[in-house]
Amino acid sequence: MWRTRFRSRVWPAKLASGCGPWSAGTPRYRTDGYAGLKTAPRIDAGTHRLPGDLVQSIEGLALSKPRPTIATIHRKVTGICGIHGWPVPSYAVAHQYRPLGQDELLFVLQRHWRSLGKTLDPEDFTDAQAIAAIARVTRSNFRLLERLIPQIQRVLKINELDTITNDVIEGAQSTLVIGVT
Numbered sequence: 001m002w003r004t005r006f007r008s009r010v011w012p013a014k015l016a017s018g019c020g021p022w023s024a025g026t027p028r029y030r031t032d033g034y035a036g037l038k039t040a041p042r043i044d045a046g047t048h049r050l051p052g053d054l055v056q057s058i059e060g061l062a063l064s065k066p067r068p069t070i071a072t073i074h075r076k077v078t079g080i081c082g083i084h085g086w087p088v089p090s091y092a093v094a095h096q097y098r099p100l101g102q103d104e105l106l107f108v109l110q111r112h113w114r115s116l117g118k119t120l121d122p123e124d125f126t127d128a129q130a131i132a133a134i135a136r137v138t139r140s141n142f143r144l145l146e147r148l149i150p151q152i153q154r155v156l157k158i159n160e161l162d163t164i165t166n167d168v169i170e171g172a173q174s175t176l177v178i179g180v181t
Contacts, residue, residue, distance in 0.1 A: 054086050063139055099140035108142065109134065112149045116156070118164070126165060133169040144176075151175050 057080055061073045068076075070091050081088045100108065106122060109131060113120040121127050138144035151172035152164060161168060 049087070050089055051084075051086055054080065054084075054089070058089070059141070059143060063141060063144065100142055100145070101140075105135060105140050105145075106131070108145060113164075116153060116164075126163060129166055130164045130169060133166045137169060137173045147176055148172055 054077070058073065058077055061068060061076055074089075074091055078088050080086070106120070110120045120131075122131060134145065134148065138148055148169075152168055154175075155161070155168050155171045156164065159168075159171075
């Protein structure tokens with residue numbers, strides 16, 4: 001840069017004025033202030049870029065017993081992606097399936113119980129057993145819980161039952177592909 005200055009007789013500040021990471025934001029800063037430097041949100045934010053079948057495969061692998069390591073899940077998913085020609089997800093995708101906490105699980109179950117026309121009382125023995133069975137079957141995974149509830153509703157309707165019990169939950173579980181339990 002110094003040689004260029006001596007040859008062309010241009011100062012370094014003048015040379016650097018049109019380059020660098022700050023040059024793209026400078027006009028926006030001058031017109032809009034700090035708000036002009038804010039980056040625009042991504043158009044695809046909050047959407048899955050992976051096929052639904054692949055997401056279900058990752059979910060099934062992550063929830064199988066005994067729980068495999070993230071590396072094992074990634075190797076198996078990479079093989080599945082190679083067969084189908086899908087993009088290979090990163091390791092972080094398998095970490096997205098964080099189990100619900102006890103309070104979150106109760107909140108979600110109360111909402112579903114209300115939609116079934118029932119009230120959830122964690123102090124009641126039958127409801128406490130049902131909560132424990134659902135937590136065990138789904139391992140407090142929200143997506144599995146959302147798949148299990150319609151099956152519970154179906155079992156209740158077919159058998160003309162009013163109470164959600166362990167047997168109802170086990171019947172609903174048997175229709176889902178959740179993994180080896």
